[in-house]
Amino acid sequence: MDNFQKVISPDIVDVLRHEHEQIRQLCTDVRGSGRERKKRSLAALRQAVHRHQLGERAVAHPPVADSGPDGGDIARACHAEAEQIERSLSELGRLGTEHADFDAGFVALSAALLAHAAHQERDEFPLLRRYVPPQRLHMMASTMHDIQIMDRQR
Template identity: 35%
Template sequence: MAEMTEDLDAVDLLLAQHEQMRTLFEEVSSAEGDTKRELFDDLVRLLAMHETAEEEVVHPMARRKLDDGDDIVDSRLAEEEDAKQVLSDLYDMGVDAPGFDEGLAELAQDVIAHAEAEEAEEFIMLREVLEPQQLQRMATAIRAVQAMAPTRPHPAAGESATANILAGPPLAVFDRMRDAIRDWTSSHP
């Protein structure tokens, strides 16, 4: 995905990630066993990194540049906070637990509605008010943030850019260590 999105501006990069989320939700819901677990891990990682980038890069820019930026961002942050909690609960529950599929279906519906609201309000307006070079620089910032972002939701860490900057790097290191251990143990039974 990284090579395919290298030339995309911020809006196109985020739209591509939204499409990837939609696809992963469908794939997780129809998969079973280890495949389901692996796909869900991919979805969790994508959602955590995507939301971190929005909270650190996109929402602050929207607050500064859009006429109704504060109202738009506040609505999106409330949705993101709810989704992080549900995603964290599903992650802790595990893909084989009773109620996982129902919870995943509800989360998918909420995340897709959230993405559509971002696309219709925040993203389209940012494209209207920012120059192409600004959108390219934002895409570079998004990629940098995602490279350092936690790979799991951490609802207790907060929803602000400041909270992400303070808590994000240590949580990201912890998450990536845990991912490496999980991957190693699953490949060395």
């Protein structure tokens, strides 16, 4: 038997699912943290959501919009949700974790993030798997990674 193992790189759907899990964990971290850790966790969440959305806008939404009869509507709805989430995250960041309204605002934001991830996983991901060739899905993951690295270097 050959000792060589073929390494299969993740495709864009795998990458996005993994990022959704990271975002879910960061939401849990913010909710369950004390004051100082909550600030750090919120900053990490804002950064993770920003990079995730940046990659999605550039890499995932365009092919979804071209996929199937409802692709355009699904991509636009996911994009609109993402923009609202980023606005809400910015508002919470300005408000600060010590503000009396922060926790209630974060509960609403966290629910929106979880609903958005579920929406994408239910509606967008199947379109990508069905309409985009596997090789392109893998190239899209690489492109998203490159976009996120360039954003980190800014």
